[in-house]
Amino acid sequence: MANPKPENSKARTLTIDPVTRLEGHAKITLHLDDKGRVADARFHVTEFRGFEKFCDGRPLWEMPGITGRICGICPVSHLLASAKAGDEILAVAVPSAATKLRRLMNLGQIVQSHALSFFHLSAPDLLLGMDSEPASRNVFGLMAAEPELARGGIRLRQFGQEIIESLGGKKIHPCWAVPGGVRGQLVDAKRTAMQDRIPEALRTAREALALFQKLASKFEEEAAALGDFPSLFMGLVGEDGTWEHYDGTLRFVDATGSLVADGLDPRDYRSFIGEATESWSYLKFPYYRDHGYPDGMYRVGPLARLNLCERMGTPLADEAWQQFRDTAGGKPVTSSFYYHYARLVEMVGAIERIEILLDDPEILSDQIRSNAGVNRLRGVGVSEAPRGTLFHDYTVDEHGLIEKTNMIIATGQNNLAMNRTVLQAAQHYITGNTIPEGLLNRIEAGVRAFDPCLSCSTHAFGQMPLQVALYGPEGGKLDERTRD
Amino acid sequence: MKVTTLKINGQLVSASPGATVLEAARENGVEIPTLCELEGISNVGACRLCLVEIAGSPRLQPACVTEAAEEMEVQTDTERLKRYRRMTLELLFAERNHVCPVCVANGHCELQNRARENGMDHVRFPYQHPDLPVDITHDRFGVDHNRCILCTRCVRVCDEVEGAHTWDLSGRGTQSIVITDLNQPWGEADTCTTCGKCVEACPTGAIFRKGSTVCEMEHRRDRIRFITDARKKQEWNP
Numbered sequence: 015m016a017n018p019k020p021e022n023s024k025a026r027t028l029t030i031d032p033v034t035r036l037e038g039h040a041k042i043t044l045h046l047d048d049k050g051r052v053a054d055a056r057f058h059v060t061e062f063r064g065f066e067k068f069c070d071g072r073p074l075w076e077m078p079g080i081t082g083r084i085c086g087i088c089p090v091s092h093l094l095a096s097a098k099a100g101d102e103i104l105a106v107a108v109p110s111a112a113t114k115l116r117r118l119m120n121l122g123q124i125v126q127s128h129a130l131s132f133f134h135l136s137a138p139d140l141l142l143g144m145d146s147e148p149a150s151r152n153v154f155g156l157m158a159a160e161p162e163l164a165r166g167g168i169r170l171r172q173f174g175q176e177i178i179e180s181l182g183g184k185k186i187h188p189c190w191a192v193p194g195g196v197r198g199q200l201v202d203a204k205r206t207a208m209q210d211r212i213p214e215a216l217r218t219a220r221e222a223l224a225l226f227q228k229l230a231s232k233f234e235e236e237a238a239a240l241g242d243f244p245s246l247f248m249g250l251v252g253e254d255g256t257w258e259h260y261d262g263t264l265r266f267v268d269a270t271g272s273l274v275a276d277g278l279d280p281r282d283y284r285s286f287i288g289e290a291t292e293s294w295s296y297l298k299f300p301y302y303r304d305h306g307y308p309d310g311m312y313r314v315g316p317l318a319r320l321n322l323c324e325r326m327g328t329p330l331a332d333e334a335w336q337q338f339r340d341t342a343g344g345k346p347v348t349s350s351f352y353y354h355y356a357r358l359v360e361m362v363g364a365i366e367r368i369e370i371l372l373d374d375p376e377i378l379s380d381q382i383r384s385n386a387g388v389n390r391l392r393g394v395g396v397s398e399a400p401r402g403t404l405f406h407d408y409t410v411d412e413h414g415l416i417e418k419t420n421m422i423i424a425t426g427q428n429n430l431a432m433n434r435t436v437l438q439a440a441q442h443y444i445t446g447n448t449i450p451e452g453l454l455n456r457i458e459a460g461v462r463a464f465d466p467c468l469s470c471s472t473h474a475f476g477q478m479p480l481q482v483a484l485y486g487p488e489g490g491k492l493d494e495r496t497r498d
Numbered sequence: 499m500k501v502t503t504l505k506i507n508g509q510l511v512s513a514s515p516g517a518t519v520l521e522a523a524r525e526n527g528v529e530i531p532t533l534c535e536l537e538g539i540s541n542v543g544a545c546r547l548c549l550v551e552i553a554g555s556p557r558l559q560p561a562c563v564t565e566a567a568e569e570m571e572v573q574t575d576t577e578r579l580k581r582y583r584r585m586t587l588e589l590l591f592a593e594r595n596h597v598c599p600v601c602v603a604n605g606h607c608e609l610q611n612r613a614r615e616n617g618m619d620h621v622r623f624p625y626q627h628p629d630l631p632v633d634i635t636h637d638r639f640g641v642d643h644n645r646c647i648l649c650t651r652c653v654r655v656c657d658e659v660e661g662a663h664t665w666d667l668s669g670r671g672t673q674s675i676v677i678t679d680l681n682q683p684w685g686e687a688d689t690c691t692t693c694g695k696c697v698e699a700c701p702t703g704a705i706f707r708k709g710s711t712v713c714e715m716e717h718r719r720d721r722i723r724f725i726t727d728a729r730k731k732q733e734w735n736p
Contacts, residue, residue: 079712189712
């Protein structure tokens, strides 16, 4: 892990294991030099799942159902990317109503996942304080301290989940989007039930946004220390530069807001995204090819989407987006801490878009699925998952059996940036040989801002924990904090 | 025509002449779990789920191929039978790759239903995880051997009802596998009439309509009985 160091060196390594309140298993190691300063920091993802292997030989049509099982938080993202890869292989035109229904489900997914990230996982840090008692620094502590906010957040997540259930029959792992379209239409009674909940959902999302804007001044130190650095940003964008979550083309912008690449066909992702690996993590390190590894670091997800679009496309979200961008003088917002802010803006926009889709008479159409055999041997499906751009790339034989699968998951694309964030946070907060718990939590909060889904990205198995270890320059472990 | 009189679970019941123990039980409202049995085709006693205890016989007997006899005393629901049925189901699950959540027949599967009804909540035997092929060379249908329980319904329905005999068994023991024609890809099996009876008869997701997605494959298993009844009664040739 650490390079060989002189025997008399006082350098050491510190380990945080497990990292808490994120989806998946990870640990952080901090490598200190002779003077106790942080020389290097690594975010290790410690599990592996291997979906690419056991999809081999399966019929194409089963892939949405199989890959949806990668994640219990964002099964819809995999379902949609997989169905879109299937559309490509069938080479059919997906009925317009089916596209609208898929968009509706993806928006429901974005709302429920963002609500989970903000209210359940990160609000305890933001509202109870980074240094508050760890035993109650969770959603239960939030319920006790801020019952109205916690209730609103839980109901907002439920709203998103119920959109998924209304369309797919169940909240988690609906096998509903399929190659060629979707399997079930929306019935009017369910549409009405969703419409009835929009005012409350929108109110909760806007209140959370206002709360974050108010709190932001208290967290200026965190905003500067938790992952504020220049990087590229990548995401889907609509034809006219509007925020996009399902179709469109890929855009890269740099930290100054300049276009690095635009109008990229997501199907050609291999020509502009490289994938590197490191021996100390199961998570791959994607990078922008033209800038090489690791200089081609880019961020995806809510922060990136808001940094590269030119408008949100709905009134309330546009207003919030403008305020968000104004915090950086109209340039891209470079602090990873503001992923939280971006998530809240996206929630407002997603709810507005849900309302528009539900008002569209075509949403009740029964023309929702196109049938065809295998017309192409390769298909790439891309959509924006809550955490960023998701790629499913399938190669099939002439009958439709999978020969090769490659998936690039949002969290993986943030891997380089998460490592940079951990290093920056550690360099800012760690100054001696012991780690106060509150500082440890700030380093975790740096990772938490990305809302990483490690189970998805590495195809890891299990629940969530993190670990921080402190190592000396000679490699000896000096201190370690573990949480189960 | 003299009926057969026997005891099932201590109750005196009568059965039609020549009826099997399974038929006698059903005629009298007693449920015995089955998997390979399908109304409309012959019985072979392959799955061993319908085993019953018969007084005087040291061995358990499959109800589907044992003829009911005068004064026979049958037990269908003892603790021993329940234990054996759970074990039989566990062995079926352990033998191949039955992964319900990602199966086309999830929610419409007789193996899954029997497991639930018989209290099979876990598998105590090591999963064999065989590496078995999926054949979707046929234009309309596919067969996934990972989900096959070797009940041979496809073999029997193809032979006895359709008269094509496309399906048969190859190999022995754990190497057994259902095959089409001379172990050719299904799409190249000349004898297949594409009638789809094997698809309707299959108890699991092993044989499915091509293009089926997860949870989507519903079999219309009663169609087989419908055809054979109609044929027997000459309903289409008045």
